[in-house]
Amino acid sequence: MTQSSTPILQARGLVKRYGRVTALDQCDFDLHAGEIVAVIGDNGAGKSSLIKAMSGAVVPDEGEILLEGKPVRFNTPTDARAEGIETVYQTLAMSPALSIADNMFMGRELRKPGWRGSVLRQLDRARMEQISRDKLSELGLMTIQNINQAVETLSGGQRQGVAVARAAAFGSKVIILDEPTAALGVKESRRVLELILDVRSRGIPIVLISHNMPHVFEVADRIHVHRLGKRLCVIDPKDYTMSDAVAFMTGAKDAPLAA
Numbered sequence: 001m002t003q004s005s006t007p008i009l010q011a012r013g014l015v016k017r018y019g020r021v022t023a024l025d026q027c028d029f030d031l032h033a034g035e036i037v038a039v040i041g042d043n044g045a046g047k048s049s050l051i052k053a054m055s056g057a058v059v060p061d062e063g064e065i066l067l068e069g070k071p072v073r074f075n076t077p078t079d080a081r082a083e084g085i086e087t088v089y090q091t092l093a094m095s096p097a098l099s100i101a102d103n104m105f106m107g108r109e110l111r112k113p114g115w116r117g118s119v120l121r122q123l124d125r126a127r128m129e130q131i132s133r134d135k136l137s138e139l140g141l142m143t144i145q146n147i148n149q150a151v152e153t154l155s156g157g158q159r160q161g162v163a164v165a166r167a168a169a170f171g172s173k174v175i176i177l178d179e180p181t182a183a184l185g186v187k188e189s190r191r192v193l194e195l196i197l198d199v200r201s202r203g204i205p206i207v208l209i210s211h212n213m214p215h216v217f218e219v220a221d222r223i224h225v226h227r228l229g230k231r232l233c234v235i236d237p238k239d240y241t242m243s244d245a246v247a248f249m250t251g252a253k254d255a256p257l258a259a
């Protein structure tokens, strides 16, 4: 994988303070086209703060974020979404009582043509259902039979699948996944990992936060090791073992020099 091209998503010198706590301390990050970059680090290392900054959920105090080489400023998650960056948080941000299709389009509902673009135009349910069905089937999620099924009736893995499919449907440039397999069993995790690889093969690069080293080593092209609010190093999973990665992230072993 060539790293000479301009990164799709880049962070330079991000600083984020919460009172006396410095969650991000001159943090850098790079994500290139066609790759999955895993972000690993101990609890409290600042991984969530990094992805929140890149997805508009927090505004950094210093530093810059570049999308395809151009500086961007995200004041809200809507700003980042408008630029094609979709984030799936552990909480999934779904309405359990609503259908799969309604959840896929939550906050960006399609409406039928109407008088002067009035907000009172009727929802175009048929189109939203069709697009949802297409997106889920493209990603091989046809175990979900009924697009009108309430999300609360789905298994944890299926919900995660819908959340990732929603991100893939609208995240044209980058998808950020926060612990996507944390609450899942072995079989469901496997399906979600396959889905992640599927999304990458469709040309969408992915940032993956995970504490699960086997999952990280299975899907990541590069691993960003985060420690004390900054990027400690970036390693190729082919060159290191999981114990090496854990030792770097905890400080038990010196990290390789080049970041």
Ligand SMILES: Nc1ncnc2c1ncn2[C@@H]1O[C@H](COP(=O)(O)OP(=O)(O)OP(=O)(O)O)[C@@H](O)[C@H]1O
Pocket: 018, 021, 022, 023, 041, 042, 043, 044, 045, 046, 047, 048, 049, 050
């Ligand atoms: N909203 C907040 N207010 C105050 N402190 C915060 C806030 N968010 C994060 N922090 C602090 O910033 C530091 C980094 O937190 P962050 O959640 O980014 O780490 P993390 O690597 O994602 O941790 P974990 O793996 O436990 O989720 C921690 O010390 C945390 O307590």
